[in-house]
Amino acid sequence: MNRAKETSNLSGGGMSGIGGPGERILLKDVRPYGEGEPVDVLVAGGVIAEIGSGLTADADEILHADGAVVLPGFVDLHTHLREPGREDAETVETGSAAAALGGYTAVFAMANTDPVADNAVIVEHVWRRGREVGLVDVHPVGAVTAGLRGSELAELGTMARSAAKVRVFSDDGRCVDDPLLMRRALEYTGAFGAVVAQHAEDPRLTVQAQAHEGANAARLGLAGWPAPAEESIVARDCMLAGHTGGRLHVCHVSTSGTAEFLRWWRSQDGATAVSAEVTPHHLLLTDDVLGNYDPVHKVNPPLRADADVHALRRALADGTLDCVATDHAPHAAQDKDCEWSAARPGMLGLQTALGVVLHTMLEPGLLDWRGVARVMSEHPARIAGLADQGRPVAEGEPANLVLVDPETRWTVRGAELASVSANTPFEGMELPGRVMATMLRGRITAHEGKIARAEGER
Amino acid sequence: MASRQQAGAAAPAGQRELLSAGDVARTIARIAHQIIEKTALDTGNDHVVLLGVPTRGAPLARRLGACIAEFSGVTVPTGVLDITLYRDDLRKQPNRPLEPSSLPAEGVDGALVVLVDDVLFSGRTVRSALDALRDQGRPRAVQLAVLVDRGHRELPIRADYVGKNVPTSRSEDVAVRLTETDGADSVLLRRQETPTAGRETR
Amino acid sequence: MIRHLLSAESLDADTATGVLDTADALKQTLLGREVRKLPTLRGRTVVTMFYENSTRTRVSFEVAGKWMSADVINVSATGSSTSKGESLRDTALTLSAAGADCVIVRHPASGAAHRLAGWLDEAGTQVVNAGDGMHEHPTQALLDAATLRERLGELTGRRVAIVGDLLHSRVARSNVHLLRTLGAEVVLVAPPTLVPSGVQHWGAEVRHELDPVLAGVDAVMMLRVQAERMHGGFFPSAREYSIAYGMNETRLGLLPEHAVVLHPGPMLRGMEIAPDVADSPRAAVNEQVRNGVHVRMAVLYHLLAGEEVAA
Numbered sequence: 001m002n003r004a005k006e007t008s009n010l011s012g013g014g015m016s017g018i019g020g021p022g023e024r025i026l027l028k029d030v031r032p033y034g035e036g037e038p039v040d041v042l043v044a045g046g047v048i049a050e051i052g053s054g055l056t057a058d059a060d061e062i063l064h065a066d067g068a069v070v071l072p073g074f075v076d077l078h079t080h081l082r083e084p085g086r087e088d089a090e091t092v093e094t095g096s097a098a099a100a101l102g103g104y105t106a107v108f109a110m111a112n113t114d115p116v117a118d119n120a121v122i123v124e125h126v127w128r129r130g131r132e133v134g135l136v137d138v139h140p141v142g143a144v145t146a147g148l149r150g151s152e153l154a155e156l157g158t159m160a161r162s163a164a165k166v167r168v169f170s171d172d173g174r175c176v177d178d179p180l181l182m183r184r185a186l187e188y189t190g191a192f193g194a195v196v197a198q199h200a201e202d203p204r205l206t207v208q209a210q211a212h213e214g215a216n217a218a219r220l221g222l223a224g225w226p227a228p229a230e231e232s233i234v235a236r237d238c239m240l241a242g243h244t245g246g247r248l249h250v251c252h253v254s255t256s257g258t259a260e261f262l263r264w265w266r267s268q269d270g271a272t273a274v275s276a277e278v279t280p281h282h283l284l285l286t287d288d289v290l291g292n293y294d295p296v297h298k299v300n301p302p303l304r305a306d307a308d309v310h311a312l313r314r315a316l317a318d319g320t321l322d323c324v325a326t327d328h329a330p331h332a333a334q335d336k337d338c339e340w341s342a343a344r345p346g347m348l349g350l351q352t353a354l355g356v357v358l359h360t361m362l363e364p365g366l367l368d369w370r371g372v373a374r375v376m377s378e379h380p381a382r383i384a385g386l387a388d389q390g391r392p393v394a395e396g397e398p399a400n401l402v403l404v405d406p407e408t409r410w411t412v413r414g415a416e417l418a419s420v421s422a423n424t425p426f427e428g429m430e431l432p433g434r435v436m437a438t439m440l441r442g443r444i445t446a447h448e449g450k451i452a453r454a455e456g457e458r
Numbered sequence: 459m460a461s462r463q464q465a466g467a468a469a470p471a472g473q474r475e476l477l478s479a480g481d482v483a484r485t486i487a488r489i490a491h492q493i494i495e496k497t498a499l500d501t502g503n504d505h506v507v508l509l510g511v512p513t514r515g516a517p518l519a520r521r522l523g524a525c526i527a528e529f530s531g532v533t534v535p536t537g538v539l540d541i542t543l544y545r546d547d548l549r550k551q552p553n554r555p556l557e558p559s560s561l562p563a564e565g566v567d568g569a570l571v572v573l574v575d576d577v578l579f580s581g582r583t584v585r586s587a588l589d590a591l592r593d594q595g596r597p598r599a600v601q602l603a604v605l606v607d608r609g610h611r612e613l614p615i616r617a618d619y620v621g622k623n624v625p626t627s628r629s630e631d632v633a634v635r636l637t638e639t640d641g642a643d644s645v646l647l648r649r650q651e652t653p654t655a656g657r658e659t660r
Numbered sequence: 661m662i663r664h665l666l667s668a669e670s671l672d673a674d675t676a677t678g679v680l681d682t683a684d685a686l687k688q689t690l691l692g693r694e695v696r697k698l699p700t701l702r703g704r705t706v707v708t709m710f711y712e713n714s715t716r717t718r719v720s721f722e723v724a725g726k727w728m729s730a731d732v733i734n735v736s737a738t739g740s741s742t743s744k745g746e747s748l749r750d751t752a753l754t755l756s757a758a759g760a761d762c763v764i765v766r767h768p769a770s771g772a773a774h775r776l777a778g779w780l781d782e783a784g785t786q787v788v789n790a791g792d793g794m795h796e797h798p799t800q801a802l803l804d805a806a807t808l809r810e811r812l813g814e815l816t817g818r819r820v821a822i823v824g825d826l827l828h829s830r831v832a833r834s835n836v837h838l839l840r841t842l843g844a845e846v847v848l849v850a851p852p853t854l855v856p857s858g859v860q861h862w863g864a865e866v867r868h869e870l871d872p873v874l875a876g877v878d879a880v881m882m883l884r885v886q887a888e889r890m891h892g893g894f895f896p897s898a899r900e901y902s903i904a905y906g907m908n909e910t911r912l913g914l915l916p917e918h919a920v921v922l923h924p925g926p927m928l929r930g931m932e933i934a935p936d937v938a939d940s941p942r943a944a945v946n947e948q949v950r951n952g953v954h955v956r957m958a959v960l961y962h963l964l965a966g967e968e969v970a971a
Contacts, residue, residue: 218861337749543699
């Protein structure tokens, strides 16, 4: 592939081995942040070499983007890749593919694998698998407590100093509910500038909880998951973070009360580094969809009421919530094709996140494309301390990019998603915005809905 | 259901009146006489019970009872025997509301039961009625009285008392109308929209 | 024509009244008979699948099926439905493939009957919910309504109090829906800890004191207090609950003369209902059980005896 071949879109025969550190790719007619007239972007050596009109530089590949929006590649702080342990639900490879197809260039793989990622061996394994697959940067999240048991701290420092350089710790799926342990975690991680991502759920308030405590749960006879179970932990953790100077990240904020509290807390003088994420599904779905008891809608925290959904959208728009994180949670068919209470909570998210964010935030005017870049890329990269992600679309910056065709709408089909599992709650839904291409350090990883693997790799 | 026929009104196209209101009354009276005679009712030997099969067998049985009382001075207990739960064609038609059976207080054990129905067709209703009756007790004998016998039997069943024998084709429909259920008395022969073989039209 | 009976909420007034009328007709039909057997469902196979112990409900369905001449097969699924053993879906599909025309299911998970109906719909197997978790128990509501109709006549404009553990009770949910569908007013009485949040959408009045309610009602339904709730911190003690919400002789005196006391059973005598109340002619507990058989016969009749649904 030495010669530039021009086709209507991406030039270059075959999908394997497109681009690379040494290759030059010219993106024709792209609109950075969806602003202004289309320009050309030349990517070379893994960085953005030049931005301008009518670039004709000698390139190995030319991608005719027809005015597609170019944004920094997305960063997901909250992904479950299920490897090791539940490769029947997802693997690092399939999850990476889903991420690349969804426009992501970096994902954080949650620690609740089997065995748990609570030690250097497991986090290095996940990190290495991510590198081997090479479609996105896979950053393992380390467990806060040994075995996610919530009783003693995991070897946080060892994981931080490992090859995986863990900087995000979380017991996600479980709450670090012991206040003393949470305090210690916030303090201890300060030594290496890490963040503790809390799954805020007071377990005493959610015994056997199955659905958002409210009218629908009452009608359907599902034990309620009350909003204060989240809000009380968030309030407590903010105060612990304020007291210790530790960095707190609140996972999947789901209630208007949490948003309201965070807005107040972050307006206080001296409020320390607290960040928060919201999932696409909490931006779109409410517990009104629970009526047929299909566990594809079961998730933790649960789908909530309409007022919560709208409060979360406002909070994401005004910066109270920093970012969107998918909580991509693949589950094998048998873990969903059962009665509600026996089903595992969680939903696929990587390939639908952009569409849902465009639908819920961009289309109603709550965010512009710069805003989308902020919540999908810049903020999560900053929270996790990633230097080469979430950077501006500018000359000299790393070429971690996503090209979005804003005009095309597509229909979600779980069976067609790249994940091993198919548990999407958006089945049959039409979403705006199609990922035209994703680029990781100057190399195209996904293009037109297909994965483009690096040469010499699987 | 077709609209009600007023007594004496000319039958619309596609319908023929088999019995007028007056014919119905005369026919019932004649059957009453036959029952009195055949059961030797006035000798008081037999305990006779009239059981109507809903819907229209029920008022017919009551009218027969009234005639019998008038002609013979003997009061014959009457009742209703719902056979819906005994039908063999339940799965071929939408389910229908049940009419509870109401048997005379003295029951049917040892009695001569006369089953009363409006139309005798395939015989399946009567078979169901015999099954239903068996669960109610053990009559000494069972007889059958019908207002119209239209032929096309599918079972070895015959009526003991027949108001009128009417040769029909399967594509036709015999509609008995009674004041109690339909506002007026008459029997009509109609062309059926969709012929249903072997289904009693009641 | 109903395909499955999954909830009382899904019953409209006509269907519910139809089932109750059929139950009444069946009761009259069988009254005083020596042979209580109807050939109606001959050759139809009904499977009861009980994942929770409930002798009374299972036996009631079994008798109902047998009096209609259906072949009734009881499958008692031991233990819980969770990861151990065969999945609910596989069990149901097996029973359907083995020829079950109707599956009657009792399950600790809310929505289990809905899930079954989803899996079995294609095969043409019909599902009756015999109690799913904290969700619904529609045949209990139907038999309660049948009992109230016998005692009070039509339910339109009648006022019924439902007293006790509204939070966890599927009997309460089904009764609220059905009573309101049949035109009755419902007043719910419970300590606040046993009232589900979101109850304001149930279209029923909620009260925390029992005594002031009694004079204005035509019937009182006492819900069973489950043992595990007594230690769950929902109320301080069984004694305090009994004092505040138990139906005793004194409270019976506060009810209008014609008012009926219902209890879905099994009763905790001395807890939610005093023994002399349970045995008084004002209580309709035994009638409820008797009507249960006829109501379930009627349900099977409406589901299974009708026109075959093209599969």
